[in-house]
Amino acid sequence: MEAMDFTVASADTGCQEPPNTLVDWALEILSTADPDEKARLGDLAASRWLRGDIPLPYDPSRPARPPPDRPARSAEVRLLPPSRMPKLGKGGSAQSRLAMLHSLAHTESWAVDLSWDIVARFGAAMRMPRDFFDDFARVAQDEGRHYTVLSARLRELGSHYGALPAHDGLWDSAMRTSHSLLARLAVEHCVHEARGLDVLPTTISRFRAGGDEQTARLLEDIIYPEEVTHCSAGVRWFRYLCLRSHGNHPTSCSVPGLEPRSSGLPGDGTADGKTAREAEGEPTPKLAKDVRGDDKMVQQVEDELPSRIAQDANGRSKVTEHVEDGLAKCKLDDSIEKYEELVIRTFHRVVREYFRGPLKPPFNTEARKAAGFEPAWYEPLAVKEACIEGETIE
Ligand SMILES: [Fe+2]
Ligand SMILES: [Fe+2]
DSSP, X not given: OGGGGGOOOOTTTOOOSOOSBHHHHHHHXXXXXXXXXXXXXXXXXXXXXXHTOSOBSSOTTSOOOOOOSSOOOOTTSOEEOGGGSOOOOOSSSHHHHHHHHHHHHHHHHHHHHHHHHHHHHHTTTTTOOHHHHHHHHHHHHHHHHHHHHHHHHHHHTTOOTTSSOEESOHHHHHHHTTTOHHHHIIIIIIIIHHHHHHHHHHHHHHHHHTTOHHHHHIIIIXXXXXXXXXXXXXXXXXXXXXXXXXXXXSHHHHSTTOOOOOOOOTTOSOOOHHHHHHHTTSOOOOOOOSTTHHHHHHHHHHTTOGGGXXXXXXXXXXXXXXXXXXXXXXXXXXXXXXXXXXXXXHHHHHXXXXXXXXXXXXXXXXXXXXXXXXXHHHGGGBOOOEEETTEEEO
């Protein structure tokens, strides 16, 4: 039966063979317009990857195909610019709750694309370690499940995904960070995921107050706890990239609880023990105390941008050499702690550059903390509210 599940409708090749690598799967999913099929394929790909049935995250011997600028979307879902979207309301009527549910399903389907896009766009180009693929395969699987349960709930309520118009601005923000993994992680996988954690409790209470306990429970029991782990993945990989750019060991401290598995890929960040031992005793790069430290870190990371990667004759990139060089200099000690301040300053700089406007309080401090997203990361990016003559302005 499972062979049937391989079916991947490839628009340009008509190929019915399963993709070979996780990145190939990601590309197929991004090219799949039907949202149910997109979620189904994503679940299949993630399950296979996490079981070890897809041996390679990407094929280092051939250049990666770029992902589409915009993922395929169903023509049955009418997309409107944000300014033309009807107001959702506050859940006080059945119509408003249906609009809220439709909007949530749309956001989740978009999140499926976003999760596979980071895998396809940056995974190979940035020679990310296997744990990166594990994390975002899990995130993608979760997002697909969220979409599936919410669209099923829409049907139970006599509607369906596509019955209402949907916000066309969601991918624009992703496009602005399509050239930088550091910016993508900061904006989409930290700021936006954390914003979801801020607003979800209010959304849940609106469904509950409106008498839709079933939707409230879906959001509260399934979606909310999993969204915490998504924000956590964003923070974890942002920190990893910063530390890697400073030649520090990426996996020993930045991916807690995950055992590095050598993929056998060049420069995949899962340094073998020999390399790490060889590096012991070598000087750890000094923490840059000057104000230019965060600029330098951003530059170092962005120097690894896909567009600048020059593949040599053996298919090994200059990035690979850079990363391996960094790993060779790494030292397995507690020096990572010293870098936290610099990582956070880098985060502030990247968010200020790529995210429009201040972050909006109030923050769900507890959920953010559970994700490892401490106030030092985001509070300086918020503009405090000021009250003038009874009016709240931001
Ligand atoms: Fe989600
Ligand atoms: Fe999420």
